[in-house]
Amino acid sequence: MEPTGGPRSGYRMRVAGPGRSRNGPRRTEADVGTAGRRGRTRLAGAAAVLTLLAPLAACGSGDDGGIPTVNLYYSPEQNLQKVVDDCNAQAQGRYRIAYRILPRAADEQRVQMVRRLAAEDSGMDVLGLDVTWTQEFASAGWLREWTGDRKAEAERGTLAGPLETARYEGRLYAAPKNTNVQLLWYRTDLVPQPPRTWDEMISTAQELKGRGQPYQVITMGAQYEGLVVLYNSLVASAGGKILNDEGTRAVFDAGAVRALDVLRRFATAGITTSSFTNTIEDQARLDFQSGAGAFQLNWPFVYPAMQEADPALAEKVRWARYPGVDPDRPSRVTVGGFNLAVSRYSRHPEESFAAAACLRDAEHQKFSAINDGVPPTIESVYADPEMDKAYPMKETILEELKDATTRPRSPAYQNISTVLSAMLSPPSAIQPERTAAQMREAAQDALESKGVLP
Known part of the structure; x- marks a missing residue:
């Protein structure tokens, strides 16, 4: 598959x-500009654009x-x-x-x-x-x-x-x-019951590591949209906000700060792969299929792919709801x-x-x-x-x-995503309060089409 x-x-x-x-790392279409600026979205060089489109006339x-x-x-x-x-x-x-x-x-x-x-x-x-x-x-x-x-x-x-x-x-x-939506995939031969929170998942992985068993928590940590999706799910699961409801102001509230702390602790807990900061979806799937992982956070495509590539491993793998931040609050996952x-x-x-x-x-x-x-x-x-x-x-x-979250809904999302992926990478370098303040300022600039994007 x-x-x-x-x-x-x-x-x-x-x-x-x-x-x-x-x-892979998402490129910024500087030659196109951000289409989300009302009243300024028609490209000035229409004649040049039409020239580019000539081969598509058919x-x-x-x-x-x-x-x-x-x-x-x-x-x-x-x-x-x-x-x-x-x-x-x-x-x-x-x-x-x-x-x-x-x-x-x-x-x-x-x-x-x-x-x-x-x-x-x-x-x-x-x-x-x-x-x-x-x-x-x-x-x-x-x-x-x-x-x-x-x-x-x-x-x-x-x-x-x-x-x-x-x-x-x-x-x-x-x-x-x-x-x-992404799910939590786990090895039933290593973990009888899936963890309900990130803290529980981290501690379980550390215990497995101490016993010399497969322990890694494998997911996407490269500087691209996948890292933004990971952070966005953590923010929503912590009850936080990146933007206000109208999508006009960068918020990065206490829940967003807490999500940064969870992401930093995860990245520094000694339970990720050595290639975590370069990992995208399919690499995460392959790393888990190598047998070193106890957990994987990824899209459902991993299920049929694993059945085809390693049926014996697939027999040991089950799925569960994405882990939450608080024990008494279910996770909210990015669609x-x-x-x-x-x-x-x-x-x-x-x-x-x-x-x-x-x-x-x-x-x-x-x-x-x-x-x-x-x-x-x-x-x-x-x-x-x-x-x-x-x-x-x-x-x-x-x-x-039924309890999902969306990414920040703004016409300027492409710019916001570029800013966030740069500031979240590498996750091990996150300083929650300081990083949140920096992201708040940079995201607001992106909303207002200010500054130079990374």
């Missing part, structure tokens, strides 16, 4: 050969025999074409969806869409947006709002956490297609996933909304979950018996999703 998602979307599983991950919104073509721009997903084909059959000639596959790397996906939307390209209709991009694109005026019956249909039965990622300033600008939005510049908006609704309906979410390993956003899908084999951990995933 191959991981194809990134730390923003959450890993997705697909049946394939050796894994290729969509992650992917325009040409219609075939009078049937409108709805261009779907989405990341690589092995079985999505089958969903597209089914929706085309259901459309009965009203429209035809054409699946335009975006690059595998998340940053490259965003760059392509930002450039084309800034140039008001009418060849883009339905957009597959990482959950962290919806507010940015909506604030730029590039998305059509979901209203009336469309909005009701998109919201019906959809889990609150994923749905929140599709909103901007109280309005719905996308429909959640799939989601994701990933993708949303479907309709471009403001689409020449076929009615057909595009209909196509997006079909692509993410309950039946197709179930199909994608079973065949591509992307957790559904519609709660009722989890109760379907067909999900049992593909998602034996579905109850734990659903439990976390």
Whole structure:
């Protein structure tokens, strides 16, 4: 099973050969700028952008025999074409969806869409947006709002956490297609019961180390989005905030400071891998599969990958809810996933909304979950018996999703993430109060588009 998602979307599983991950240190698209500044999001060099887009003209919104073509721009997903084909059959000639596959790397996906939307390209209709991009694109005026019956249909039965990622300033600008959360994976031959808190996990790992047994707690610590996701989950689990509810002011309150302390203690407890500060999702999976780890914090893609790579080890591994910060407060885990939005510049908006609704309906979410390993956003899908084999951990995933947290919701999130990943790295150097103060100032500058990003 191959991981194809990134730390923003959450890993997705697909049946394939050796894994290729969509992650790594996130680049800053300085040539594009931050699209989230209302009223200043159109790129000044429109002519230059159009020149860059010339090779893409063949992917325009040409219609075939009078049937409108709805261009779907989405990341690589092995079985999505089958969903597209089914929706085309259901459309009965009203429209035809054409699946335009975006690059595998998340940053490259965003760059392509930002450039084309800034140039008001009418060849883009339905957009597959990482959950962290919806507010940015909506604030730029590039998305059509979901209203009336469309909005009701998109919201019906959809889990609150994923749905929140599709909103901007109280309005719905996308429909959640799939989601994701990280779980705690643990060795039952080493740990009879999973730890409920980070303190308990750290002390258990130290005890295993003292007995000469596999002990490592393996997760993502490289300077990239995955480290921000780790910190964000700790902040929410501690009851803290990074930004205020409006996303206009950097807060970094007592809970955020406590999360920094937990992250520092974890990094200095002698229980991580030697490569912790360079570890991304797939490397964490491989490190755990080597047998040195007692715990792993990672996306559900590790389950089928382990079954394929080491069935004997897989028999000893179970899953549990992500550890919390306090014994009496359940953890809150950061959601990933993708949303479907309709471009403001689409020449076929009615057909595009209909196509997006079909692509993410309950039946197709179930199909994608079973065949591509992307957790559904519609709660009722989890109760379907067909999900049992593909998602034996579905109850734990659903439990976390019902109490999940989002990343800081701001059109400037790309800048904020870059700032935070730099200041959190390496975690062993964190000085909780001082680091929080520095991040508060830098994040506020990012919100106000000040300063030079790392």
